[in-house]
Amino acid sequence: MTKIQYYFFFLIGILITRHSLGQINSHIPEVEILLEKMTLEEKIGQLNLLTPGGGVVTGAVVSKNVEAKIKAGQVGGLFGVSGPDKVRMAQEMAVNHTRLKIPLLIGADVIHGYQTTYPIPLGMSCSWDMDLMEEAAKMAAKEATADGIMWNFSPMVDIARDPRWGRIAEGAGEDPFLGSAIARAMVKGYQGQDLTAPNTMLACVKHLALYGASEAGRDYHSVDMSKIKMFNQYLPPYKAAVDAGVASVMSSFNDIDGIPASGNKWLLTELLRKRWGFVGFAVSDYTSVNEMVAHGLGDLQAVSSLALKAGLDMDMVGEGFLTTLKQSVEEGKVTEADVTQACRRVLVAKYKAGLFDDPFRYLDPNRPKRDILTAENRALARKLATRSFVLLKNHDQILPLQKSAKIALIGPLADSRNNMLGTWAPTGNPDLAVTILEGFKHVAPGADIQYAKGANISNDKDFAKKVNVFGPRIQIDKRPANLLLTEAIETAKKADVVVVVVGEATEMSGEAASRTDISIPESQKKLIKTLVDTGQPVAVVLMSGRPLTIREEFDLPIALLQVWHPGVEAGNAVADVVFGDYNPSGKLTATWPRNVGQIPIYHSVKNTGRPAPDEKFQKFTSNYLDAPNTPLFPFGYGLSYTTFEYSNLKLDKQEIHQNESLEIQVEVENTGNYDGEEVVQLYLRDVVRSITPPKRELKGFKKVFVKKGERKMVHLTLEPDDLKFYNGNLEFLSEQGAFEVFVGTDSNADLRTTFTLK
Ligand code: BGC
Numbered sequence: 001m002t003k004i005q006y007y008f009f010f011l012i013g014i015l016i017t018r019h020s021l022g023q024i025n026s027h028i029p030e031v032e033i034l035l036e037k038m039t040l041e042e043k044i045g046q047l048n049l050l051t052p053g054g055g056v057v058t059g060a061v062v063s064k065n066v067e068a069k070i071k072a073g074q075v076g077g078l079f080g081v082s083g084p085d086k087v088r089m090a091q092e093m094a095v096n097h098t099r100l101k102i103p104l105l106i107g108a109d110v111i112h113g114y115q116t117t118y119p120i121p122l123g124m125s126c127s128w129d130m131d132l133m134e135e136a137a138k139m140a141a142k143e144a145t146a147d148g149i150m151w152n153f154s155p156m157v158d159i160a161r162d163p164r165w166g167r168i169a170e171g172a173g174e175d176p177f178l179g180s181a182i183a184r185a186m187v188k189g190y191q192g193q194d195l196t197a198p199n200t201m202l203a204c205v206k207h208l209a210l211y212g213a214s215e216a217g218r219d220y221h222s223v224d225m226s227k228i229k230m231f232n233q234y235l236p237p238y239k240a241a242v243d244a245g246v247a248s249v250m251s252s253f254n255d256i257d258g259i260p261a262s263g264n265k266w267l268l269t270e271l272l273r274k275r276w277g278f279v280g281f282a283v284s285d286y287t288s289v290n291e292m293v294a295h296g297l298g299d300l301q302a303v304s305s306l307a308l309k310a311g312l313d314m315d316m317v318g319e320g321f322l323t324t325l326k327q328s329v330e331e332g333k334v335t336e337a338d339v340t341q342a343c344r345r346v347l348v349a350k351y352k353a354g355l356f357d358d359p360f361r362y363l364d365p366n367r368p369k370r371d372i373l374t375a376e377n378r379a380l381a382r383k384l385a386t387r388s389f390v391l392l393k394n395h396d397q398i399l400p401l402q403k404s405a406k407i408a409l410i411g412p413l414a415d416s417r418n419n420m421l422g423t424w425a426p427t428g429n430p431d432l433a434v435t436i437l438e439g440f441k442h443v444a445p446g447a448d449i450q451y452a453k454g455a456n457i458s459n460d461k462d463f464a465k466k467v468n469v470f471g472p473r474i475q476i477d478k479r480p481a482n483l484l485l486t487e488a489i490e491t492a493k494k495a496d497v498v499v500v501v502v503g504e505a506t507e508m509s510g511e512a513a514s515r516t517d518i519s520i521p522e523s524q525k526k527l528i529k530t531l532v533d534t535g536q537p538v539a540v541v542l543m544s545g546r547p548l549t550i551r552e553e554f555d556l557p558i559a560l561l562q563v564w565h566p567g568v569e570a571g572n573a574v575a576d577v578v579f580g581d582y583n584p585s586g587k588l589t590a591t592w593p594r595n596v597g598q599i600p601i602y603h604s605v606k607n608t609g610r611p612a613p614d615e616k617f618q619k620f621t622s623n624y625l626d627a628p629n630t631p632l633f634p635f636g637y638g639l640s641y642t643t644f645e646y647s648n649l650k651l652d653k654q655e656i657h658q659n660e661s662l663e664i665q666v667e668v669e670n671t672g673n674y675d676g677e678e679v680v681q682l683y684l685r686d687v688v689r690s691i692t693p694p695k696r697e698l699k700g701f702k703k704v705f706v707k708k709g710e711r712k713m714v715h716l717t718l719e720p721d722d723l724k725f726y727n728g729n730l731e732f733l734s735e736q737g738a739f740e741v742f743v744g745t746d747s748n749a750d751l752r753t754t755f756t757l758k
Contacts, residue, residue, distance in 0.1 A: 047342050128703055158237075378568065458476075502524040603636070678706060
């Protein structure tokens, strides 16, 4: 092959790959022919996304007269409608009653599983298992499409470093490298190789951008951030999703550089389309176009035209596009070409989903029964849940328990079906969840298990009312708190071991569920302390949608297993780990602070000009008078029932050139008494840079299974891009000089070596 031939085929190869990923086909002849026929009103209709309000509603507005609007050609897509019959009804309205018979795009929030609810995303991320997460996304797409849904408002990839923010539950934590890997895995899982296949769906990466950096952890709050921080720390996961061919993007509620994301041209056009090459469509978040009025950017007509001009294509629920764009065209505030461009992008998405070939392709009435909530799907949810749990402490090896033990199973979350699924599971059904009590009985039928509630999740009625918006999550017992406690003590005393299941109710995290105090509620703190005071061994199973501040509990002589909200198979999965059928391997993907005052706290901090000595106070260095700088649990932390030792860290070269990769190997030995999985983590420090570098950054990981007594050589690779960063001019490059490599079990890894980039 000549050089020219080689480059020709290489180029064709790239084009084919990008085409199949949906990256270049924005001009589709069928779509162009259709656009020629469309009136301005019909085009504007395609930009309108409505919800009839059947599912979970996250704003004040619910769409009205949806049926009439569909028939009038004023609706491009719907969400909150599911099931082949209902979707068919809606689709028939669009296809049989409108002039051009354009089918609807049917969306949903399939955030952690469809009806087979997986653990919350923050929990799933702690598995560090990309294959498993891709498989989970694939399974969720299979279930959702069986119910007529072909567009998913997921993955949510907002980097979050503030656990006060309730939506930290919905993402992959604090790290851009891990977050990017997860974004890719999920887009691949949802979209597959062929978007027209009946079991794949269009993904929608959200929320572009920086939503997780809301000031003070308050939801929907302002964000103000330097471009350097954005590019290096917050934008990578969105970009990773775009590079993986994600079909759509959702704009966020917050402002960026003073302009809300939904009307931000720099964000939606300069960055997303021009710099990143995104060719899919951009949808607003729930009424986020209208919300620009409250942000202070003008009236509905002004903000709607601002959004369209910025590059937003579809307006979720607010109907600002529907009600004002025609007038804006007439007044010359936007052009018909702007409307046509947005409409083109929406139609291309419908084309990609195969809806023009067959608007009813996702509507096989036999599929729900065949594909949803199958034994296979539930087995996957159970497996994922066991991999998401993080063992935070194991005093005296209290865990795992014997399957024949006499167990006091105590706590307000031990028998609480309503709280197993976690936040943002609108497509799941809490009634189908396995409680912890049921799981224990199922997995350890030979154990003697006595249950007592012990405490309410919270005794505060006002607080309970705010949390119970989607159902009774905090149920305050009719019996007085003291009686619950006494019953718990008596139950504990009769047992060999106490397992107490405590933490947050489902809606104590999630959207519009920020907290300024992220400790365990007082009623449950008291319960834990009282049970420990009985002198019995106590294992705490902790549920939450965020890192909590648990300094006091951590100091007690207990075992502590963090299980997030584990999903539909909650009880079985918790029992699998508590009784040792699965040895926990989860690793934290967000740092756990000692107290709220340390927030924001994350592992990739900078050194500062006055770094403090670890743990020791020294005046005029960067530290606090009343707490160390270090967190309670660092990023990447998580114990196992066994122990791993690291040795023999080696690089294949001491010097590399730009565009060369580096091979790293390390030996991991299982020195304990159980087989187990370990997440080997690689951190990098760029010693000298043109902008201040973080002390260390995650740049590689591998999950390995090591039998007890076995030693395994683990290989990791640093690719040229792993050495790069965005400099002061926002160029992505690496700079010559020394690098330090750290490998180990968490972000404090101390096995260290160095190399030089020439
Ligand atoms: C959330 C989005 C979600 C949308 C539609 C909004 O309130 O921010 O994440 O996709 O509602 O349900």
